[in-house]
Amino acid sequence: MKARFTGHETFPLRYGWLQKAVNQLNNKGNLSISSDESVREAVIELGVGKNMVSAIRYWAEASAVIDLEAQAVTEEGNYLFGKKGKDRYLEHLGSVWLLHFWLNFNYKNLTAYRYYFNFSNARHFQKAKLVDDCIEQAGAICTGKIPNETTVKKDIDCFLNTYCHKQTVAKKKGAINEDHFSSPLSELNLVEDTGGGYYICDLVERSDLPIEVFMYGLLRFVAVETEQSDSTTMGFDSLLTKPYSPGRIFQLSEGGLGQKLDQAQLYKESGISWTDSEGLRQIAFDKNSLANPKHFLDIYYKGA
Incomplete structure (x- = not known):
């Protein structure tokens, strides 16, 4: 892991920036700041100053919606902000929770x-x-x-x-x-x-966190953690406190995580089950669900 505490030019993320970045690259534009010409082009196309171009570039990369090295939009970027994106203007709170997860689910x-x-x-x-x-x-x-x-x-x-x-x-x-x-x-x-x-920043139940976004984050985490093994189970505490876990990223209380797992267990096609008895708290996962966490985002946006 590398330390990266610069790049945003002290600008917080703003509405519209990620869509601007995705549109710029999908329209064969450039978000490189390696030459004066590319900077001038981005300033004109994005309608912002030079420092804001750098900030847009930073946040778009940090949230995994663009690949700076390839100067291309990622699958996540097109999924949310592309021409047929699910929520290009972040009108649903679930999209903001999803963006928060993408920003913080980064091991690099x-x-x-x-x-x-x-x-x-x-x-x-x-x-x-x-x-x-x-x-x-x-x-x-x-x-x-x-x-x-x-x-x-x-x-x-x-x-x-x-x-x-x-x-x-x-x-x-x-x-x-x-x-x-x-x-x-x-x-x-x-x-x-x-x-x-x-x-x-209190740990609470997060009732406004959609269960589908929670399950997406949960399955992304479990897929990484079990990548080198055939395990289909994980302990409750790992989901609550381990770095990059849903408990950590979504700042869930112990009761809040339990409630989300109860909801997930009852959710159609979730492939998730868990036990909480005699001091044993363990979650079991279906490998098919681990292979396609985006399926639950599709369900969320279909009903949003």
């Missing part, structure tokens, strides 16, 4: 948000402490040079601005700062800014 690069959602156990935290913890974790699991404190702080600021509704301190008490409405991920209410550099 560590960012501030991937650190927090996959490795941190801090529920009520101070931003300054999060910077220190993130640097420490990067030093423990990443190869190559670890960015300095200033760089990590900027990435954490961007992470928090992407996921939080910021409260203004001027004019009307409790008013929402319109500058932060532009990030779709703030709709998930995963992280709350309580003021003074303090934040809260």
Whole structure:
């Protein structure tokens, strides 16, 4: 794993950016910033400044909707944002949950948000402490040079601005700062800014997380974890606390994960069953379901 705490130019993800990136590449455009000509082309086509071109490029790659090396749209990108995409304008909250999963289900690069959602156990935290913890974790699991404190702080600021509704301190008490409405991920209410550099992210049931998106994330995780074995079972605790698990990424409480598994078990064609008796909590999976997790997204969008 490599540390990657730069690239977004401190811009939080905004509505419309990922669709712009997908359209640009599908229309044979270019998102490369390796030459002045390609940058000028992207500035004209996307209708934004140079720094925003870099930010769009960063978020589109980070969310796995484009392949920068190939300068091409991925299967995920076309699935959601292509000409026949399921939700090009992120009108369904399930699409935002899906985007959150894609951003954080990444074993290759560590960012501030991937650190927090996959490795941190801090529920009520101070931003300054999060910077220190993130640097420490990067030093423990990443190869190559670890960015300095200033760089990590900027990435954490961007992470928090992407996921939080910021409260203004001027004019009307409790008013929402319109500058932060532009990030779709703030709709998930995963992280709350309580003021003074303090934040809260409680583990809860996540009733607004569609069961189909949960099952997609669950099966993606299990497929990776069982790739080198023939195992079709996994312990409850692994699904709750292991990095990149649905419990971690979706920030589910123990009861919340249990409820989602109950729903999944009753879901038609889920191929999922689980036991919770005498201290043994184990989940069993059907190999056919593991082979096609996108099937459940198709069901979600058919009924959305």
